[in-house]
Amino acid sequence: MTKDLVEAIEQRRSVREFKPDPVPDATISRIIGCALMAPTAGNVQPWRFWVVRRPEVKAALARAAFGQGFVEEAPVVVVVAAEPKRSAAQYGKRGSELYCIQDTAAAIENMLLAVVAYGLGACWVGAFDEDAARHALGLSEDVRPVAMIPIGYPKRDPAGKRPRPQRPWDEVVTVVE
Ligand SMILES: Cc1cc2nc3c(=O)[nH]c(=O)nc-3n(C[C@H](O)[C@H](O)[C@H](O)COP(=O)(O)O)c2cc1C
Known part of the structure; x- marks a missing residue:
């Protein structure tokens, strides 16, 4: 059954406070492995991942993120980037403007759910x-950073967070029959 996956989806919340405990390399590898299993238009896989543990680089990423300090406080930050030219080679403008972003977004969500499965935040x-x-990581113009994912053991159980408000079902779901 898919119960475990549905539970992970239902339990996932954004975590912005971390314990200093290190996250094993093997766990990060499994999490990125889940990202690599995401659907990707034409199997182009226009994604790249940087696993950042070096404090000065995390600090530069936090500055790039307009001072969001928790980026620096997490023991590890994975930066996920897209390579628009790879998607453009197969799909032109739709590839570079849409597919490469959708592909990396799917990979990111896989990571976020794997993070929950490992008891991380x-x-x-x-x-x-x-x-x-880009400058913090020495990336070329061909690589477009899409997200920074700070990962660590949550300081507080995310289950204790206030439930997040959702737009009404009828406003977002339309049944056509
Ligand atoms: C495209 C995108 C960009 C986001 N950027 C930030 C961000 O820069 N800083 C932040 O603290 N949260 C960011 N978030 C997290 C959202 O604030 C969060 O997912 C939303 O408030 C719902 O809360 P939840 O994740 O706990 O369910 C981002 C989420 C997405 C999907």
Whole structure:
């Protein structure tokens, strides 16, 4: 049954406070392995991952993210980037503007759910200056950073967070029959 997966989806929340405990390399590898299993248009896989543990690079990423300090406080930050030219080679403008972003977003969500499965916490950080993030990692112009994912053991159980408000079902779901 898919119960475990549904539970992970229902339990996932953004975590922005972490214990200093290190996260094993093997666990991060399994989490990125889950990202690599995401669907991707034409199997192009236009994604790249940087696993950042070095404090000064995490600090530079936090600055690029307009001072979101928890990026620096997490023991590990995975930066997920897209390679628009790979998607463009197969799909033109639709590839570079849409598919490469959708593909990396699917990979990111797989990671966030795997994080829950390992008892870890994470947050999708999308508010950052792309050039500053590129500079922090020495990336070329061909690589577009899409998200920073700080990962660590949650300081507090995310189950204790207030339930997040949801838009009404009828406003977002339309049944056509
Ligand atoms: C594209 C995207 C960008 C986001 N950027 C940030 C961010 O820069 N900083 C942050 O703290 N949270 C960020 N979030 C997390 C959202 O704030 C969070 O998912 C939302 O408030 C719902 O809360 P939940 O994740 O706990 O369910 C981002 C989420 C997405 C999908």
